[in-house]
Amino acid sequence: MRSRGRSSSRSSPTRGRPRRPRSWCGSTSVSERRRPVDRPRRAALDVLTAVRADRAYANLVLPQVLRKHGLDGRDAALATELASGAIRMQGLYDPVIDACLAKPKLQPEVRDVLRLGVHQLLSMRVPDHAAISTSVDLVHQTVGRGPSGLVNAVLRKISARPVDQWVTDVAPDPSTDLHGHLAVARSHPRWVVDALAEALGPDASDDELAALLDADNAPPRVTLAARPGLAEVSELEAAGGTRTSRSPYGVELAGGDPASIPAVAEGRAGVQDEGSQLVALAMSDADLEGRDEQWLDLCAGPGGKAALLAAIAAQRGAHLVANERQPHRAALVASAMRAVPRGTVDVLAGDGTRPPWVPGTFDRVLVDAPCSGLGALRRRAESRWRRTPDDVDVLVGLQQVLLDVAIDSVRPGGVVVYATCSPVLAETTEVVAAVLDRRGDADEVDRFQLWPHRDGTDAMFAATLRRRPL
Known part of the structure; x- marks a missing residue:
């Protein structure tokens, strides 16, 4: 007698072989079937x-x-x-x-x-x-x-x-190699840890170095700049922002898409770290004697600082030249200027090391020099793995040339702000010292270094120089 539930050869063409489970994707076993990846x-x-x-x-x-x-x-x-x-x-x-x-x-x-x-x-x-x-x-x-x-x-x-147990297993012993331990535990290349420790200075504690590395690993909040004359800080506050502590134009967002805010979508405000805003203000607010009509942003791409400067210049009756070497980045600068009054700014796509303007043309100059970007590691996650000490050596040569051009471009008595989004001494104080030592026609009058763990900003460096009157 036939067992209940067993198929006959007529009704089962697969008799004698294991029955395959049905699957929409044609898998041949349950283990091969996978849920769609979220x-x-x-x-x-x-x-x-x-x-x-x-x-x-x-x-x-x-x-x-x-x-x-x-x-x-x-x-x-x-x-x-x-x-x-x-x-x-x-x-x-x-x-x-x-x-x-x-x-x-x-x-x-x-x-x-x-x-x-x-x-x-x-x-x-x-x-x-x-x-x-x-x-x-x-x-x-x-x-x-x-x-x-x-x-x-x-x-x-x-x-x-x-x-914590994995860190103990895979990182060097901190009692014998603190920087090596931090490099693994806080996920930074060893040479970057060494450079940041040097930049913090000999009086910085081991805990402060660890705090800086932790700050690099913390996702940054989104900060906006209300471009004066175009947007009010209160407008950005109404969109869910909170005023920042240092920049009069800064507003920190708690969340959401900045592009959904009308002032940002229209170019009247922009996403800009507070440290970047403070660099622009160092240039626009430096004490100046005599005329104050012609401003230059020598390395303007992608346009955040230039847009803020252009808005300030418009209020003061000044004119800004925003120069950027790479044409596609110059296009970004032009886009950032879409809300600025006509005639306030000219955007140029030119090599800043070979400028087309006459020396001594400008009253104020900003040179936000290309740099290693090690001050913005929290914002650019991959940068720490791409940069090498050799990159810094190459960049230092370019930074010195650009600072020389900036000083040549400003009139006697005018001001230059040299800035980098890097705290590395070779790119900051050492560049300024090297250029000033060989020129003898300019003086450093102010300087600041911001830190993510102290100031909540990118690690921006800025030095204000004044070209000596004739």
Whole structure:
């Protein structure tokens, strides 16, 4: 007698073979079926891929990726934190990952997935099972089935211990190599830790150095500048902002998309770190004798400082020349000026080391020189991994040339502000000292260095120089 529930050969063409489960994607086993990868994690992986493979900048590619995946609100915030955190903290995450591998060589795509998984396990409040399972799904659907088991095993090992224990295991002993320990624990290249410690000065404590590195790893708040004569600070406050403590034009947003604020969309205000605003104000507010009609921003791209200066110049009846060497960045400067009154500013696309204007043309000059960007590591997560000491050496030569041109461009009695978004001494005080020592026709009259852990700004440096009267 035939057993109940058993199919006959007529009704079952697969008799004698295991029955395959149905699957919309054609998988051949339950283990092969994967849930669709959630969009925030896929978006974060796209950002990591673009940064690694195309040398893209995370803060520039992220909005494009968010739009591509249709993310906003909490999903956009999750994708942003995943991508930025994984890039920022890879100096810690990679040694942790390697400690769990029999062979440390990994496909770059697999390492990207693991970095995202480790960030969720060690630095976010994502449940372990969710961080692991979504990472396995992600690698399965983007790389292939092969690495799924490895990703699962590695992340399970990592989830078994808290981050402090992993730091103890993979970082040098702080009692014998403090900078080496901080380089791993706070995820900065060792040479950057050394340079920042030197910039803080010999009186800075070890705790302050650690606080600076921690500040580099904290996501920055969005700060806006209300361009005077075009927007009021109260307008930005009404959009959910809070006045900053130093810049009279600064407003810090608690959240949301700045582009949704009418003043920003119309160019009457702009996203601009308070430190950047203070650099522009150092140039516009420096004491000056005699005429005050012609201003120059020698390295104006992408246009934040130039737009603020143009708005101030318009109120004073002055004229600004905004020069930028790269044409595509000059176009960004022009876009930033769209709300400034006509005739207030001229945007030039020219080489600042070979200026077309007559020496002594300007009353005020800002040279925001190209630099290593080590003062904005919290804002540009990938910069710390791309810059090298050799880059600084090359930049210093260019910085000195540009400062020379700036002093040549200002009239006797006029002022020059030299600025960098870097606190590294070779790019800041040493550049100023080298140029002044060989010229003998200008003097330093003021200087400031801002810090993210002290001031809540990027680590902007600015020195105000005055060209000696004839």
